[in-house]
Amino acid sequence: MDLIRELMLKLESLPMEYGDNVHIAPDTPAVHVEGYSFSQLAYHLDLIVQAGFTERSKSHPTIGFMFKGLSWSGHDFLDSVRSPDVWDKTKKVASAAGGFTVDLLVATAKTYLETKIKGLIGG
The missing domain is CATH 1.10.10 (Arc Repressor Mutant, subunit A)
Known part of the structure; x- marks a missing residue:
C-alpha cells in the first residue's frame, strides 16, 4: 500500500x-x-x-x-491518507488488525481524521 x-x-x-x-x-x-x-x-x-x-x-x-x-474515489483515497502522520497510524492499525482492504484503510484513515477534527473543534 x-x-x-x-x-x-x-x-x-x-x-x-x-x-x-x-x-x-x-x-x-x-x-x-x-x-x-x-x-x-x-x-x-x-x-x-x-x-x-x-x-x-x-x-x-x-x-x-x-x-x-x-x-472522485481516487481523490477520496488520497485525501484520506495524504498526511504522513495519518498514513503511519492507519498502517499501524491495519497491521495490528492482521489484514486490510483498501476500503478499510480509507475508513481507518477517515476515522482517525474525524477524531483529530473533533479534538480541534472541541466535539
Missing part, C-alpha cells in the same frame, strides 16, 4: 490542464519510485486503475494507460 499511496501522490502532482491525456507506464519518469522494479510499478499502476482511482480516456495498446486525472 505504500507504493499505491506514493504512485497516487505522483499522479496527482502531474502538471496537467483540464482535458489533457497523458500516457502513464511503469517507465514514465514522473511516476518512478526508487527501489521498485518495472514489474512492481506495472502491477501497482494496474491496481490503481482497477480500483477506479483514475479517470481513463481509453485503453492503450501497450503497457500503461491514458491518464486524464484522479477519479
